[in-house]
Amino acid sequence: MEFNIGPRMVKTGLAVALTLLVTELLNLELEIVAAIAAVLAMQPSIMRSYAYIKEVIISNSIGIIFALGGYFLLGNHPLSVGAVVIISIAINIKLGLNKTVSLTVLTIITMMLGGEGGISYIYIIERLSLVAIGVLAAFIINALIMPPDHKKILFTLIKKASEQTNFLLRVISNKTMSVPQMRAEDKEAEKLINNAKNYYEIISDERNRLFIRKRLSFFRSIIIYKHMIQVLIKKHNLIRELEKNFLEIEMMPSNKSYLIKKLVQEINGYSENIILLYEDKIVLDKDLQKETKAAMQVTINNLIEELQGAEFSKWAKVFPIANSIIELFIELNKLERFVRLKESKEKTVVKRRDT
Numbered sequence: 013m014e015f016n017i018g019p020r021m022v023k024t025g026l027a028v029a030l031t032l033l034v035t036e037l038l039n040l041e042l043e044i045v046a047a048i049a050a051v052l053a054m055q056p057s058i059m060r061s062y063a064y065i066k067e068v069i070i071s072n073s074i075g076i077i078f079a080l081g082g083y084f085l086l087g088n089h090p091l092s093v094g095a096v097v098i099i100s101i102a103i104n105i106k107l108g109l110n111k112t113v114s115l116t117v118l119t120i121i122t123m124m125l126g127g128e129g130g131i132s133y134i135y136i137i138e139r140l141s142l143v144a145i146g147v148l149a150a151f152i153i154n155a156l157i158m159p160p161d162h163k164k165i166l167f168t169l170i171k172k173a174s175e176q177t178n179f180l181l182r183v184i185s186n187k188t189m190s191v192p193q194m195r196a197e198d199k200e201a202e203k204l205i206n207n208a209k210n211y212y213e214i215i216s217d218e219r220n221r222l223f224i225r226k227r228l229s230f231f232r233s234i235i236i237y238k239h240m241i242q243v244l245i246k247k248h249n250l251i252r253e254l255e256k257n258f259l260e261i262e263m264m265p266s267n268k269s270y271l272i273k274k275l276v277q278e279i280n281g282y283s284e285n286i287i288l289l290y291e292d293k294i295v296l297d298k299d300l301q302k303e304t305k306a307a308m309q310v311t312i313n314n315l316i317e318e319l320q321g322a323e324f325s326k327w328a329k330v331f332p333i334a335n336s337i338i339e340l341f342i343e344l345n346k347l348e349r350f351v352r353l354k355e356s357k358e359k360t361v362v363k364r365r366d367t
Contacts, residue, residue, distance in 0.1 A: 019158045024054045027153040031146050042142060045122050049146025052115045054153075057160060057214045061151045064111060068147055071109040075100050075116040076140070079123035093124045119143050162215040163233050169211055170240045173204035174287055177247040181280045184254045185273045198251060205244045212241055232354045236290070239347045243283065246343050250276070250336040257329045271315045272330070275337050278308050282344055290351045298352075305345070312338060 027050040035043035053068070055061040082096035097117050104113050122139045180197055183189045189197070216234060254276070282304065288294040315334055 019160065020054065020056065023153050023157055024051055024150075026157060027051070027054055027146075027150040030153060031149040034145050034149065035142065038141075038145075040138060040142060040145075042122065042139075045118065045139075046142040046146040046149075048118060049115060049143045050150045051146075052118070053147040053150035055150070057162065058155050060214065061154045065147060065151060067109055067112045068115060068143075070107075071104050071112040071116045072119050072140075072143065074103060074107075074109075075119045076123065076136075078103075079120040080136075082120075083124050088124050093121060096120055096124065115143065115147070162211075163230070163237075166208065166211050166215050166237055169204065169208040170237060170244065171287065173201065173208050173244050174240070174247075174283065176201040176204055177244060177251060178280055178284055180251050181247065181254075181276055184251065184258060185276050194255065198255065201248060201251065205241070205248055208241055208244065212237060232350075232357070236347070236350050236354060239343065239350055240287075243340065243343050243347055246336065246340040247283065250333070250340055253333045253336045257333060271311055272333060272337075275308065275311050275315065278304070278311070279337060279341055279344065282308070282341075286344060286348050286351060289348070289355075292355075296348075305341075308341060312341075 028047045031046045031050040032043055035046050040046070053061070053064060055064050078096050078100045082092055086092035086095065097120055100116055100120055101113055104110070104116055109116075119139075122142065123136070176197070180194075180201055183197075184194070215237070285294065285296055289296050312334070315330075
């Protein structure tokens, strides 16, 4: 069994350690509350940590109001605490403050389960300080210790998803995998694509970060990653269409099934080459690529011609696949243009530096 300690795990541990040191220094009781707050507040990016703090201020304000109201009206009986927690959760969700619900609940419980002397101003300040120390410790550690290389992480996710979809496109047309195994691999591809999409939202948030190095390069990468994810979505659509209709296609005249298989293999190779071009692992000759794309367009036209006069049932099986191939081809063409544009601009920057 693999045992990997990632940066976020390390940062969470450091945030807890910092929280406990600060609470000990200030001689605050219930330091466990601050430690839990630090764990809950650790976010995958600096901007999300900043957004989380803003949301904490709003949601905890609501929590404090309900906690104090519940304490003075209903007391600190376990049922009273539970009722206040339920109401505050419902209001936070209604206001879209879903991310900080757990921290708000922690604040309410900490406030309502007061000491023997009841609730005083000093008590309120101490309890709020515990939560604030935990949240701020998580933010400071997240900002200063091992700031995430979002570009590298996102591209790794995209590449894994791309390799999985390329693999599926190869085995579908060759019929070298059983149906149950194919479905399992398809679910894995969907999971990897969703991981890339979710992480893109994080890296997209980082555009507003004031201390990004090489901002222009960062923004170019954001655009390219967006199109790479679009390509992944189109490839997955094609995979799904092939899974649904490939048996019927196999039963068609050999020229039709051959054209579709040929298109799938060509567009798969085109997709792999663009990723390699982005990584500077290969050099794609523009003229050669034009010939390849022209050949693919001819194959698409031949497929459409083959379908002329076919029965509606044949169109219903083949057209979704042909449409998915065309959409994927268009998206790949866009991606290639953006990759080449980034490559040319980087070469221009290098030449200026040399001169």
